[in-house]
Amino acid sequence: MNLKELYQEIILDHGKNPRNLKKTENFNKDARGHNPLCGDKVHIFLKIDENKNISDISFEGSGCAISMASASLMTDLMKEKKENEVKELVDDFLKMIKDSPEMKSKIISDDEKTKLMSLSGVKQYPMRVKCATLAWHTLTSAMSNSQEETNTEKFD
Amino acid sequence: MNIDNIKKQFPIFNNKVHNNDLVYLDSANSSQKPQVVVDRIYDFYTKEFSNVGRSVHYLAVAATNLYENTRSMMQKYINAKDPNEIVFTKGATEAINLVANTFGQKFLEEGDEILLTELEHHSNYVPWHYLRKLKGIKINFAEINNDGEITIESIEKSITPKTKMIAITHLSNVTGAILPIKEITSLAHSKNIPILIDGCQGAPHLKLDMQDIDCDFYAISCHKMYGPTGLGILYAKKKWLEALPPYQGGGGMIRDVKKEGISFGDLPNKYEAGTMATAQVIAFGESIKFLNQIGIENIEKHESELTKYGEEVLRKNNSVKLIGNPKNKGSVLSFTLDGIHAHDIATILDEDGVAIRAGHHCCQILHDKLGLTATARASLGVYNTKEDLDKLNESINNCKKIFDR
Numbered sequence: 001m002n003l004k005e006l007y008q009e010i011i012l013d014h015g016k017n018p019r020n021l022k023k024t025e026n027f028n029k030d031a032r033g034h035n036p037l038c039g040d041k042v043h044i045f046l047k048i049d050e051n052k053n054i055s056d057i058s059f060e061g062s063g064c065a066i067s068m069a070s071a072s073l074m075t076d077l078m079k080e081k082k083e084n085e086v087k088e089l090v091d092d093f094l095k096m097i098k099d100s101p102e103m104k105s106k107i108i109s110d111d112e113k114t115k116l117m118s119l120s121g122v123k124q125y126p127m128r129v130k131c132a133t134l135a136w137h138t139l140t141s142a143m144s145n146s147q148e149e150t151n152t153e154k155f156d
Numbered sequence: 157m158n159i160d161n162i163k164k165q166f167p168i169f170n171n172k173v174h175n176n177d178l179v180y181l182d183s184a185n186s187s188q189k190p191q192v193v194v195d196r197i198y199d200f201y202t203k204e205f206s207n208v209g210r211s212v213h214y215l216a217v218a219a220t221n222l223y224e225n226t227r228s229m230m231q232k233y234i235n236a237k238d239p240n241e242i243v244f245t246k247g248a249t250e251a252i253n254l255v256a257n258t259f260g261q262k263f264l265e266e267g268d269e270i271l272l273t274e275l276e277h278h279s280n281y282v283p284w285h286y287l288r289k290l291k292g293i294k295i296n297f298a299e300i301n302n303d304g305e306i307t308i309e310s311i312e313k314s315i316t317p318k319t320k321m322i323a324i325t326h327l328s329n330v331t332g333a334i335l336p337i338k339e340i341t342s343l344a345h346s347k348n349i350p351i352l353i354d355g356c357q358g359a360p361h362l363k364l365d366m367q368d369i370d371c372d373f374y375a376i377s378c379h380k381m382y383g384p385t386g387l388g389i390l391y392a393k394k395k396w397l398e399a400l401p402p403y404q405g406g407g408g409m410i411r412d413v414k415k416e417g418i419s420f421g422d423l424p425n426k427y428e429a430g431t432m433a434t435a436q437v438i439a440f441g442e443s444i445k446f447l448n449q450i451g452i453e454n455i456e457k458h459e460s461e462l463t464k465y466g467e468e469v470l471r472k473n474n475s476v477k478l479i480g481n482p483k484n485k486g487s488v489l490s491f492t493l494d495g496i497h498a499h500d501i502a503t504i505l506d507e508d509g510v511a512i513r514a515g516h517h518c519c520q521i522l523h524d525k526l527g528l529t530a531t532a533r534a535s536l537g538v539y540n541t542k543e544d545l546d547k548l549n550e551s552i553n554n555c556k557k558i559f560d561r
Contacts, residue, residue, distance in 0.1 A: 003507045007500070007558050016495065016559075038499050039516050039529040062529050064497035065559075125503060 006121035007065065010073075015065030018072035024058040031145055033061075033138030035130050040067040042135050044075075044142045052083040064131050070119055071135035077112060078139065086143060090136050096120055097132055157454045163539045165190040165446075176509030179544045179551075184329050184357055184488055184535030185513050186379050190446050193383060196439040208434055209408055209425070223434055226441040227424065233444050234364040234374070236391055240423040241366075243390040243397070244432055248356045248377035249279040251390035252323070254427065255352055255373050256283035258400040259321060266292035269318040271349075273298040273306045273335075274525050275328040278518040280354040280375075284323065294318075300525065304331030304480025308339050315347060322351045326358025326374075330519050330531065331480025332463070332488035334362070341371045350396070356380055360537075361459055361486055363452045366391055382538075383443035384436035390427070397423050404429040455538050459487040462536050466545040473549055475556055479531050487536035490517075493552065496559050498530040504558060505532075508551040 027045035034041050040063030047056040057075045061068070074093075078086060085107050092105040093116060103113045122132045163169055168188045169178055180188060200222075206215035208223045224239075231239040245251045270284045274297050287293045298306055298314040306324065315322075322344045327334050337353050344351040352373035358364070359374075360381045366374060373396065378387040402409055402420050406429035411419045420426050447455070466489045470476045479490035493501055502514035513533045516523045523529060534548055 003504055003558065006503070009561065012559060012561065015500075037515065039520075039523070040499075041529065064499040066500070128499070128503060131499065 006125065008118055008121075010115060010118045011065060011069040014069035014072040018059075018068045020058045020072065020075035021060065022058045023060055024056045027056070027058075029142050029145065031138050031142035033134050033141070035063070035067070035134050037127075038064065038067070038131060040064060040131055040134055042067065042071050042138050044071075044135065044138045046139075046142050048083075054078050054081050054086065059135065063134070064128075066119070066122060066128055066131040067134050070132045073115055073119070074135050074139065077108065077116070081107070083143065086139065090140055093136055094133060097122065097129060099123075157450065157458060159458070159539065159541050162450065163541075165192070166539055167191050167194065169539070173509040173511070174507050179508075179510040179547045181534035181536065181540065181544065181548060182511045182513050183360070183380070183537030183540075184517075184533065186385070187360060187382050187537050188539065189384070190382055190442070192442040192446060193439050196442045197384065197435050200435045200438050205435075207431055219434065219438075222438045222441070223432075226437045226444070229441055229444045230389060233448070234359075234366050234376075234391060235368070236366045238394055241391055241394055241397065243392065243424055243427045244437055245388040245390055245427075246386055246433065247379075247388035248354065248375040249283075249388070251373075251375035251388045252280055252352065252354060253283040254390055254403040255323075255375075255392070255400075256287060258403050259350075259396075260284075260287040260291055260293070262399070262401055264291045264293050264320055267294070267318060268320045269294045269296055269316055271296050271298060271311070271314050271319050271322045271324075273311075273324050274300045274522055275304075275306060275325050275331065275333065275335075275519070276323075276521065277325065277329055277354060277356065278520070279356075280323055280325060280352075281521065293320075297521065298324075300331075300333075300522070303333075303482050304328065304526075305333040305482045305484075306335050308336055308343060311340050312343060315343075315349070319347070319349055322349055323354065324351070325354045325356075327361065327486040327488075328480070328482075328519075328522075329357050329488060329535075330490050330517050330522055330533065331482055332485040332490070333480060333482035334358075334484040334486050336484075337371065338369050341369055345370070357486060357488070362456060372396055378436070378440050378443065381440075381443055382446055383440040384433075386433045387436040387440055394423065397427065402426050402429070406430040408432075450538060458538065459536050459540075462540055462542065462545065463487045463489065465542050466534065466536070466548070469545055469549045470552075473552060476552060479526065479528075488533060489535070490531045490533040492528065492531055493555065496555060498532040500559070501532045501552070501555055504555040505548070505551045508547070508554065510548055510551045512548070 024045040029046040032043045042061035049055045119132045122128045206219040208220040227242045298310045350372040356377040359376045374391040376389040379385040409429040498514035
């Protein structure tokens with residue numbers, strides 16, 4: 001593993017020009033994620049329809065190329081996915097980032113898997129793993145929270 | 157001053173990082189340790205170990221003398237009036253917590269105000285923050301100017317009749333600004349306000365004279381001064397250490413303990429409850445000797461020349477934007493690169509063996525003010541050279557190459 005593999009074209013492309021970087025109109029779920037170590041911030045917006053499908057997903061935020069590319073690739077992937085599929089994909093992705101050599105899910109194409117696997121390079125950089133997983137953890141909390149709950153910023 | 161000889165005293169530089177020579181530019185975070193300090197810890201544990209200040213056997217007496225010897229060395233190093241004005245803590249963070257906690261307990265009431273600056277490290281904000289809820293106090297922040305400096309005017313403007321304590325950094329760990337602490341202390345005292353200086357970045361790089369500065373409290377981080385981790389020092393004027401209540405209770409800090417009540421020990425024991433970081437204190441004596449051998453004036457001169465050189469090199473690099481432009485600047489070079497996040501910079505530089513820090517450097521208030529979420533920071537120590545800064549610049553260019561593909 002070297003740097004060129006970590007910062008490969010797809011990550012630089014999505015990192016510099018993130019897709020779905022906006023606020024979904026009429027979103028009905030959202031969550032904020034924050035990586036205090038790096039200062040990476042992500043805010044995920046979801047529009048879930050009556051059949052529990054993600055009809056639209058977007059994000060706002062700032063951070064390093066890895067965190068932005070990860071949020072960009074994730075939001076691309078999750079469009080039109082059902083609630084249970086989202087959970088399966090998040091688990092599969094997190095496993096791949098942690099220790100599994102590849103993604104096993106049958107829901108997505110090999111091409112989509114290859115794209116996500118471009119983030120697997122962070123394994124060699126333990127301090128950067130959180131950059132790659134931030135958006136995915138935030139998606140999980142967005143799915144489980146209502147808008148009111150997650151929009152409250154708490155200060156002690 | 158021969159930097160090659162100085163560098164040779166630091167065993168860390170014998171190691172390779174990703175097959176490259178180590179270019180260590182993270183001394184504001186923590187400095188590397190000279191061999192004498194490492195050896196002193198080993199020798200103490202292998203030949204001289206005992207707890208201090210309690211038993212009367214041979215080893216205990218010898219260890220107590222060594223421990224107290226560091227206190228006296230530190231007293232001389234910062235020209236404190238009395239060795240009892242040196243309190244050992246677990247770090248500068250604990251030193252500031254000690255003051256905030258005990259001063260807050262005894263002297264602060266609802267509506268009172270503490271004045272900090274926008275440059276403060278979290279360790280000189282969070283300890284005061286607790287008093288907001290506990291005591292209903294207010295915290296004010298003196299504002300930086302466009303160069304990332306705190307001027308005496310900015311402090312003066314922020315003092316109100318309710319200001320009960322001024323707590324400010326000596327040297328910003330982000331912009332490098334060196335604050336006019338002597339003038340600010342004199343201003344504070346003219347209004348009968350005590351002042352605490354967070355000296356984490358000042359003490360390793362600048363000559364200190366407590367009696368000349370005349371501040372009430374000065375917090376020091378020993379691991380940034382070529383010393384061991386787990387050790388800090390609180391300098392406090394004797395009148396304060398006598399007036400304030402103890403911070404932590406436990407063994408070693410008492411005079412008499414009865415079921416009905418307790419009386420506390422004399423200074424410095426009053427503030428050193430429990431078994432202290434004995435080996436670290438004794439080894440820190442070697443750090444002071446190391447600094448004295450080179451001479452802090454020589455270190456100041458070397459680091460100031462290097463900082464100027466670093467600024468020059470980075471200013472010539474069009475994609476680098478330096479953060480802050482203070483007239484009186486310590487050896488900190490914070491910067492951003494167009495279109496490349498600080499963490500990506502740090503990871504790419506690391507591959508070249510160049511160790512820098514990226515993030516908000518525990519200064520979120522300052523980064524919010526600057527409208528930045530993260531910056532990259534190269535910071536210098538006595539072992540750094542111009543070649544290190546050239547290597548930094550080269551590695552930054554490499555970073556651009558990778559991102560411009």
